[in-house]
Every structure is written in structure tokens, then in C-alpha cells.
Amino acid sequence: MTSETTHIATSAEHSENHGMSDAGYIRIAAILAAITALEVSTVYVDFGPLFLPALLIMMVVKFIMVVSYFMHLKFDNKLFSLMFYAGLVLAVGVYAAFLATFKFFIQ
Template sequence: MALTSHDDIPTDVLDGAVKPYSRDKIYVLTALFLAAITVVEVLTYAAPDFPLWSHEHNLIVPVLMILMAVKFFTVAYIFMHLRFDKPLLTRVFYSGLVVALLVYIAVLSTFRIWWSDQHN
């Protein structure tokens, strides 16, 4: 029997899935959440004097990195199904991501990118 957009996907129908979940509603809510975060990201440019990330506190980069990470993992977990798929796929993806992060943090550190202003 064909499923409707309001039905849960039975575990045995969705290839590789280990947990049943309702679909389209979750996807639309996720997209709204991502859109809201994007608005906040753009606000860091449009309203630079907002107390949370004003020049006074110098928190604009940490705030942007946190928002970016939230968006990144939300897309990976919900839209790319890592939340619902077999854990092996999460490990495969994270292995590439972690290796890339470690390698390039090492590269940036080699170029003294984190403390160049103080030492040059």
C-alpha cells in the first residue's frame, strides 16, 4: 500500500533506516529552523552593534562558527538521514570530516594564523 506524506516510514521500507520517523513535516520544520538561523547569521552583518556580537565583546566569529555548525549538523542529520541511517555511515562521514579538520587546523597553525598579530 502506498504511504502518504503524513505516514511514518516503517523501518523495513526505508532502505538502511534503523528508526521509523514522520517525514515531510519534519523536513519543512527543519528548513524553517535553518532559515531562522540564516537570518541570525545575516543579522551579524546587518546589525553589527547587537550586544551579543558587538565589537565590544568580540564574539562575532564564535557566534558565526556556532551557527554554522548548527546548520551543518542539522542538514547532515535530518536531510542526509544520518540521524536515522546505520551508524556506519555517520562514522564514515565523520572520519573524513575529522581528518580534514585536524589536517587543516595543523596547516593554519603552521602558518601561525591564530596568533600572527601578536608575533609578527
């Protein structure tokens, strides 16, 4: 929301050229599938103390991959990222504080 955004003249069509090929999308999907398999394996294989952090990290990686590549946020105008991540960061911050008041994280 700075005044510089006024002068960024990337159109949707223009950024399309910096997008990905269909093969690229399939590669991303394969990686996502592999991570999902790894996630599911945590139910059957004992990850010990790594269990929770590993799951959360894999979740975040999948999330960001879909947003960046499938939703094109990585290649698109920064304003889109700003609108979306503003909502996301606010949601995480506010609801984490909300759960913290219930002592959710120190159970």
C-alpha cells in the first residue's frame, strides 16, 4: 500500500509469461503428493520429539507451495501478496493470542 505500487504496471497477462509450464505444475503436484505421503507416515512411524514440528513445517511448506505456484502469487503483482498475507498474518497473530489467553499452548 505504498505509493510505489502506483507505478508498478504488471498486468495479469504480462506476468503470465513468468508463470510455469504445465510440466512445472505437475512437478509441483508431485512434490506436494510426496510431502502428503510423508505427513501420513507420521501416524505409523514414530518421529519422537520431531513429530509436531515436522508436521507443522510440512503443512506450511505445502500451503506456501500452493499459494506461490498454483495461485501464482510468486509471479504476480506484490499488491495481491500484500492483501492475502495481511489477512493471513493477522489471522495467525490474533487467533494465536486468543488461544494463548486460554493457556492453550502450555497444556
